[in-house]
Ligand SMILES: Nc1ncnc2c1ncn2[C@@H]1O[C@H](COP(=O)(O)OP(=O)(O)OP(=O)(O)O)[C@@H](O)[C@H]1O
């Protein structure tokens with residue numbers, strides 16, 4: 152409701168006064184502005200009415216037959232702790248002390264005899280205060296509702312993002328599995344046939360023949376290509392993950408990288424319970440580790456690469472650091488590895504940070520609460 156419309160709204164006003172002449176006078180003044188007037192002659196009556204009708208304003212005398220006005224105002228406020236009810240004291244006491252004590256509890260203090268115009272103006276101003284307060288409360292409630300709805304929306308979007316990231320990783324993984332299968336089956340079989348062919352030719356030749364030497368070299372080369380194709384197929388689908396588990400498979404990867412890069416010192420440290428991670432996590436963690444090691448070797452020229460994988464009270468941390476040349480922030484968009492790593496982190500609902508280490512090198516840190524979903 153707009154403020155102007157609200158201004159003209161009649162209000163419910165509780166008048167607490169034991170003097171009947173005074174009551175009649177206040178009632179008449181308030182009715183000029185079409186307000187509903189409820190009257191109480193005692194504090195007990197006033198408490199009862201205020202509980203039942205929750206007035207917009209309380210006008211109260213200080214001296215009442217069964218108590219004093221200040222205690223009554225405090226009791227009314229205690230009855231409705233969440234509601235703002237403006238209160239006005241109307242009293243014949245004109246001492247400064249009385250006014251100060253009154254204003255510490257009520258919003259306004261008016262002296263008797265009451266001037267009708269002054270009372271109307273003051274009541275109007277009290278009611279405006281009350282309406283503004285009500286408006287603020289309404290706006291607050293609206294705001295709370297909006298914040299709640301937006302938070303829910305955000306949770307929903309997060310969930311969608313996570314499931315999208317999961318699908319992307321799954322598609323990527325199944326495509327890699329397909330390529331690995333092709334490499335394994337097509338290359339593996341063709342190379343084996345080629346090797347058998349060359350071997351059968353070899354048997355027909357005299358061992359001292361120079362061509363025999365060349366053909367032996369060809370067989371060695373075929374063996375090397377077969378081994379490389381096999382390694383490639385295995386790196387595309389870490390089948391060992393199911394068989395050996397995450398830690399042993401990463402150890403295999405690290406050992407293999409160590410053998411292929413004798414100038415780099417690899418360290419792999421684990422801590423906590425790592426055998427019961429959600430199924431899909433093993434693959435994500437393995438792939439992030441694999442990409443980070445690959446990146447360090449490819450871009451960093453490091454002397455050492457350290458991998459730390461630890462679980463502590465359901466919290467997983469994976470840190471891969473190298474002491475290479477360090478990641479340039481501007482170069483982060485060069486490839487797809489970091490992007491896929493971030494998607495895997497989202498799929499696990501975790502946080503992935505990639506940073507340059509102060510002196511030299513790069514550190515990738517993934518953290519997440521372990522949740523089974
Ligand atoms: N450990 C690192 N040390 C130095 N630079 C790094 C490191 N890791 C990543 N970078 C830089 O960040 C860039 C982006 O890495 P990202 O893995 O996304 O792509 P890429 O390795 O270049 O290609 P892709 O992973 O797609 O084969 C890299 O090109 C490189 O410049």
Ligand SMILES: [Mg+2]
Pocket residue numbers: 442445446486487488489
């Ligand atoms: Mg990369």
